[in-house]
Amino acid sequence: MGQLAIIFARVLQAIPTLIGIIIVTFLLTRALPGDPAAYFAGAAATPESIAEIRANLGLDQPLPVQFLKYVQDLGTGNLGQSVSTGQPVATELLRRLPASLELTLTALLLSVAVAIPLGVLAAVRQDTWIDQLCRFVVTAGVSLPTFFTGLLLVYVFYFLLGVAPAPLGRLDLMHIAPPQITGFLVFDSLIAREWGTAWSAAKQLLLPSITLALFTLAPIARMTRASMLQALSSEYLRTARAAGLSRGRVLMVYAFRNALLPVVTTLGMVFSFTLGANVLVEKVFAWPGIGSFAIEALVVSDYAAVQGFVLSMAVLFVVLNLFIDTLYTLIDPRVQVDG
Amino acid sequence: MNDAVMTSPIAAASPRTSAWSRGFAHFRYVMTSNPVTFLAFVMLAAMIAVAVFGPSLVPHDPLATAADKALKPPTWQHWFGTDQLGRDVFSRVVVATRLDLLISVSAVALSFVCGALMGACAGYWGGWFDKLSGRMLDTIMAFPLFVLAMGIVAAAGNTIQNIVIATAIINLPFYARVARAEVSIRRNAGYVQAARLSGNSELRILIAKILPNTLPPMMVQLSLNMGWAILNAAGLSFIGLGVRPPTAEWGIMVAEGANYIVSGEWWLALFPGAALMLAVFTFNLLGDGLRDLVDPQRRT
Numbered sequence: 135m136g137q138l139a140i141i142f143a144r145v146l147q148a149i150p151t152l153i154g155i156i157i158v159t160f161l162l163t164r165a166l167p168g169d170p171a172a173y174f175a176g177a178a179a180t181p182e183s184i185a186e187i188r189a190n191l192g193l194d195q196p197l198p199v200q201f202l203k204y205v206q207d208l209g210t211g212n213l214g215q216s217v218s219t220g221q222p223v224a225t226e227l228l229r230r231l232p233a234s235l236e237l238t239l240t241a242l243l244l245s246v247a248v249a250i251p252l253g254v255l256a257a258v259r260q261d262t263w264i265d266q267l268c269r270f271v272v273t274a275g276v277s278l279p280t281f282f283t284g285l286l287l288v289y290v291f292y293f294l295l296g297v298a299p300a301p302l303g304r305l306d307l308m309h310i311a312p313p314q315i316t317g318f319l320v321f322d323s324l325i326a327r328e329w330g331t332a333w334s335a336a337k338q339l340l341l342p343s344i345t346l347a348l349f350t351l352a353p354i355a356r357m358t359r360a361s362m363l364q365a366l367s368s369e370y371l372r373t374a375r376a377a378g379l380s381r382g383r384v385l386m387v388y389a390f391r392n393a394l395l396p397v398v399t400t401l402g403m404v405f406s407f408t409l410g411a412n413v414l415v416e417k418v419f420a421w422p423g424i425g426s427f428a429i430e431a432l433v434v435s436d437y438a439a440v441q442g443f444v445l446s447m448a449v450l451f452v453v454l455n456l457f458i459d460t461l462y463t464l465i466d467p468r469v470q471v472d473g
Numbered sequence: 474m475n476d477a478v479m480t481s482p483i484a485a486a487s488p489r490t491s492a493w494s495r496g497f498a499h500f501r502y503v504m505t506s507n508p509v510t511f512l513a514f515v516m517l518a519a520m521i522a523v524a525v526f527g528p529s530l531v532p533h534d535p536l537a538t539a540a541d542k543a544l545k546p547p548t549w550q551h552w553f554g555t556d557q558l559g560r561d562v563f564s565r566v567v568v569a570t571r572l573d574l575l576i577s578v579s580a581v582a583l584s585f586v587c588g589a590l591m592g593a594c595a596g597y598w599g600g601w602f603d604k605l606s607g608r609m610l611d612t613i614m615a616f617p618l619f620v621l622a623m624g625i626v627a628a629a630g631n632t633i634q635n636i637v638i639a640t641a642i643i644n645l646p647f648y649a650r651v652a653r654a655e656v657s658i659r660r661n662a663g664y665v666q667a668a669r670l671s672g673n674s675e676l677r678i679l680i681a682k683i684l685p686n687t688l689p690p691m692m693v694q695l696s697l698n699m700g701w702a703i704l705n706a707a708g709l710s711f712i713g714l715g716v717r718p719p720t721a722e723w724g725i726m727v728a729e730g731a732n733y734i735v736s737g738e739w740w741l742a743l744f745p746g747a748a749l750m751l752a753v754f755t756f757n758l759l760g761d762g763l764r765d766l767v768d769p770q771r772r773t
Contacts, residue, residue, distance in 0.1 A: 281711050
């Protein structure tokens with residue numbers, strides 16, 4: 135089977151997962167405490183107005199019919215109305231998505247850039263101080279609550295040292311946001327040649343992304359170290375050494391490239407953690423992303439908004455996993471589609 | 474391989490001693506083989522003691538407010554300082570231990586029991602139940618887990634009970650998968666066939682013969698999972714779900730302290746956060762130690 139066919143088959147495999155996600159979010163919207171119609175009608179509702187809203191929302195229909203209606207709505211991108219802002223949920227989420235993506239992707243890049251060299255070094259120099267450092271970072275990383283790390287960083291770098299800006303969103307009030315092109319503030323201000331704005335946006339981005347990166351560092355470093363150790367003790371590596379290849383070539387070409395494969399598969403799990411931790415980090419740094427939106431919606435019991443958030447995060451996660459699998463297929467020619 | 478762990482070298486060397494002393498010898502072997510595991514065990518014991526006796530030993534009432542003593546840094550009288558309402562932070566951190574442990578222990582216990590049963594049936598009989606449960610677990614895993622927990626709590630209602638259920642649901646796949654894998658490799662093991670030939674019912678074989686043998690890897694999973702469950706539950710209460718003020722709970726205390734950290738009142742968030750970290754750290758160390766013992770090959 136060609137690589138394209140494998141990738142296509144993998145995309146097909148994601149369809150049952152998507153159906154499962156849609157069923158679960160549908161059930162969650164229908165499991166609201168109390169009567170959703172009474173909730174949407176508000177405090178001053180009469181029995182007639184509640185019945186009218188129930189008919190409007192389609193809640194008097196049998197469950198399968200309601201499900202079909204829900205799927206139809208999803209097909210047209212309709213996630214319902216946010217009660218707190220009065221806007222469609224889909225619009226609200228799309229408006230805030232770039233902020234969350236900017237934070238998540240920066241954090242992932244940062245943690246991969248630190249974790250992979252750390253893991254490789256720890257494996258190559260096993261049982262030296264760098265290995266101990268790696269072990270410490272890994273154990274501390276999985277034990278630290280993200281929101282707590284964030285607060286500690288704010289205290290040290292904003293309050294004590296005064297080098298970081300106040301944890302109040304993506305841009306401080308002195309600067310005006312550049313015209314939106316990519317949605318990533320740093321890039322947008324660079325494109326608009328607003329150097330001051332770009333610098334300010336980058337400074338705002340730094341602490342939250344370090345917080346998130348510290349959290350994702352641990353699983354990546356741990357996996358890199360483990361799979362590098364496995365590669366180092368393999369027979370093909372002994373052969374390569376015996377054949378007299380240079381140390382750098384043995385490590386980088388033979389060991390590292392093979393060790394990278396299991397690391398790429400762990401990235402899927404890391405994404406799951408990151409998307410969850412993102413919500414907490416956004417709250418700590420008042421970051422105006424979809425996580426903050428979901429928390430605000432939770433506080434005022436804006437259910438449509440919360441369920442829209444859960445659904446879009448799940449879809450984002452499926453897409454990211456698909457991307458990882460595609461990448462995996464491209465770098466490892468041995469991959470076959472199973473089942 | 475895992476079954477061998479049930480009888481440690483020391484216990485195997487003296488087969489005629491009583492079950493109790495064999496158990497003790499095994500425990501001593503586990504504790505002395507790795508000092509870090511021993512340390513983690515001591516920390517766990519201390520934490521349980523604090524959870525049990527803490528509320529009756531604290532120097533101040535965790536809910537008593539005193540406007541004249543608000544936001545005071547740590548002193549000899551108030552070891553961890555006082556919060557914005559003049560409540561003693563030390564007493565609140567100590568009292569919160571019970572609630573935090575209770576939430577995560579009941580969540581993990583719930584998902585351990587349900588996951589073990591589900592995974593064991595799927596692994597033993599296979600067939601449609603295996604397919605159905607596998608599909609269900611895949612669907613749970615298709616969500617970012619913390620986000621799914623948020624959605625469940627939002628839909629089912631904002632109570633502590635629902636926090637426990639949501640945490641149990643997102644942990645379910647881990648236990649069910651381990652149980653399924655461990656049961657299915659033992660389904661036709663020699664001792665199982667012997668039990669079958671001597672006329673035991675299938676259900677009895679599964680419950681009395683196979684499940685006890687899957688316990689060591691399940692216990693490791695349990696202890697590795699516990700820290701994560703505490704983090705999740707605290708995360709949920711940090712964003713304002715489940716526990717409500719003025720109840721003392723680590724997540725909500727950090728959330729309340731967050732408002733004061735930009736003005737330099739660090740003790741409000743630091744102490745509950747550090748307690749949370751210590752609890753998670755303890756369970757992670759314990760889990761790693763047990764894992765090394767049960768399955769040395771997966772040691773990283």
